[in-house]
Amino acid sequence: MVRLAIFASGTGSNFEAIVHAEKNGGMPFTCALLVCDQPQAAVLVKADKAGVPSVVFEPKAFDDKAAFEQAIRAALEEHNIEFIALAGYMRLIGPTLLNSYEGKIVNIHPSLLPAFPGLNAVGQALQAGVKVTGVTIHYVDSGMDTGEIIAQQAVPVSDNDTEESLRKKIQAVEHTLYPETLANLLQSCEK
Numbered sequence: 001m002v003r004l005a006i007f008a009s010g011t012g013s014n015f016e017a018i019v020h021a022e023k024n025g026g027m028p029f030t031c032a033l034l035v036c037d038q039p040q041a042a043v044l045v046k047a048d049k050a051g052v053p054s055v056v057f058e059p060k061a062f063d064d065k066a067a068f069e070q071a072i073r074a075a076l077e078e079h080n081i082e083f084i085a086l087a088g089y090m091r092l093i094g095p096t097l098l099n100s101y102e103g104k105i106v107n108i109h110p111s112l113l114p115a116f117p118g119l120n121a122v123g124q125a126l127q128a129g130v131k132v133t134g135v136t137i138h139y140v141d142s143g144m145d146t147g148e149i150i151a152q153q154a155v156p157v158s159d160n161d162t163e164e165s166l167r168k169k170i171q172a173v174e175h176t177l178y179p180e181t182l183a184n185l186l187q188s189c190e191k
């Protein structure tokens with residue numbers, strides 16, 4: 001079993017979907033740690049309920065990003081984490097973590113990258129009037145949603161879609177695509 005850490009800042013519906021997939025069996029990973037940067041985030045309650053250990057690190061408690069990420073790295077080492085999945089983690093990963101987990105950090109983004117990177121990808125897609133958007137899972141590099149693409153799935157945009165309705169459709173796709181993609185990726189690393 002590959003020991004996976006999930007990084008999240010908010011609601012945690014993807015966290016929940018990945019944990020759920022693990023509980024259903026047959027996954028080559030175990031969700032061994034949640035890393036969160038927001039003490040009030042709903043994902044912390046979900047982790048508690050699921051029995052997944054969590055740690056909270058707030059950047060403001062540290063002198064700089066390197067010190068912040070060194071604290072996270074120490075927690076990852078303590079929990080023997082081998083691979084990291086970002087799921088609604090609202091921060092760029094810096095060199096401290098990128099160098100320690102090279103090629104072992106992935107992210108999910110609610111658009112067909114390279115279209116609509118950054119914040120509010122769903123709103124950006126609606127604004128642009130595209131007929132198709134979707135979900136991308138990619139490796140994380142130092143840029144904003146720029147790493148190598150691993151998997152994508154399209155989601156059609158209807159004329160009457162609102163940000164809320166489109167987000168719902170996208171999230172439904174995310175909740176199956178993320179666990180499946182992690183399973184495919186980690187199958188080959190399983191011990």
Ligand code: GRF
Nearest residue numbers: 011012013014088108109110
């Ligand atoms: C997801 O739509 C994901 O693509 C984006 O942030 C959102 C997180 O949602 N990176 P949740 O916290 O998993 O519900």
